[in-house]
Amino acid sequence: MTEDLRWRRVLLKLSGEALMGSQGFGIDPDVVSRIVGDIADAVRLGVRIGLVVGGGNIFRGVQVAAKGASRATGDHMGMLATVMNGLALADALRGQGIPARVFSAVQMPSICETFTQRAADDRFAAGEVLVFVGGTGNPFFTTDSGAALRAAEMECDALLKATNVDGIYSADPKKDPNAVRFDKLTHQEVLSKGLNIMDAAAIALARDNAIPVIVFSIHTPGALVDVLRGKGRATVVSD
Ligand SMILES: Nc1ncnc2c1ncn2[C@@H]1O[C@H](COP(=O)(O)OP(=O)(O)OP(=O)(O)O)[C@@H](O)[C@H]1O
Ligand SMILES: O=c1ccn([C@@H]2O[C@H](COP(=O)(O)O)[C@@H](O)[C@H]2O)c(=O)[nH]1
Numbered sequence: 001m002t003e004d005l006r007w008r009r010v011l012l013k014l015s016g017e018a019l020m021g022s023q024g025f026g027i028d029p030d031v032v033s034r035i036v037g038d039i040a041d042a043v044r045l046g047v048r049i050g051l052v053v054g055g056g057n058i059f060r061g062v063q064v065a066a067k068g069a070s071r072a073t074g075d076h077m078g079m080l081a082t083v084m085n086g087l088a089l090a091d092a093l094r095g096q097g098i099p100a101r102v103f104s105a106v107q108m109p110s111i112c113e114t115f116t117q118r119a120a121d122d123r124f125a126a127g128e129v130l131v132f133v134g135g136t137g138n139p140f141f142t143t144d145s146g147a148a149l150r151a152a153e154m155e156c157d158a159l160l161k162a163t164n165v166d167g168i169y170s171a172d173p174k175k176d177p178n179a180v181r182f183d184k185l186t187h188q189e190v191l192s193k194g195l196n197i198m199d200a201a202a203i204a205l206a207r208d209n210a211i212p213v214i215v216f217s218i219h220t221p222g223a224l225v226d227v228l229r230g231k232g233r234a235t236v237v238s239d
Pocket of ligand 2: 016053054055056059060061062074075076077078079080081082134135136137138139140141142143144145146
């Protein structure tokens with residue numbers, strides 16, 4: 001049944017941190033299996049899904065740099081972390097019977113394909129889940145910017161940010177117990193209020209390309225399909 005879908009062609013941004021479960025580092029196979037099960041349910045409804053995964057469960061450039069490496073080296077390590085996460089997700093998708101292909105912004109042809117829009121368009125049309133790794137391929141960016149970029153390039157209806165919190169708050173809810181949750185915001189409000197759920201470059205790119213951003217918790221089983229139906233607990237950013 002596809003009639004009740006609000007979004008049919010989406011870019012799903014998955015927090016890397018969400019993949020580590022209670023381990024505190026790396027990839028928890030049980031968590032990956034559960035998240036991939038939700039993605040498989042969405043694919044079976046006929047939704048086209050491009051996936052961008054973060055690397056926060058392994059390396060973030062800023063944190064590496066704080067320990068003495070150069071920022072660019074730290075960012076290169078962070079981009080490689082997203083490749084590892086993407087390979088794990090694509091493998092788990094195929095294990096659940098969903099065709100999936102990894103496209104990297106950084107060339108590593110013995111491991112996965114290098115992203116080109118034309119190749120990605122072909123595989124999207126063929127119904128494969130596309131796992132975009134390596135972020136934008138450039139240091140000093142994040143996978144949120146990579147997600148907004150791929151959402152624009154792949155002409156997605158929406159950018160879905162699946163993360164550790166159930167929406168956008170007036171402040172980071174992990175730091176401020178008095179933070180208030182929003183149901184709806186405009187892109188401009190996210191920027192002007194300085195809400196750090198995503199980096200400003202990602203929000204600006206989504207705004208400039210009229211791409212709605214929907215933020216929801218990946219820890220709620222079934223939340224992805226609810227969001228695709230325009231339901232569930234989420235913050236919707238649109239103009
Ligand atoms: N205003 C806000 N509303 C909601 N969450 C916020 C806000 N400001 C900061 N955050 C934090 O942003 C986090 C979401 O970012 P996320 O974990 O998805 O990071 P990422 O860098 O995109 O991915 P990764 O985990 O791979 O580094 C939440 O866990 C939350 O603590
Ligand atoms: O375009 C990009 C995307 C990511 N990075 C580096 O990777 C890590 C992990 O990504 P998150 O978005 O933080 O999960 C990020 O901290 C950067 O160091 C990058 O350099 N360029």
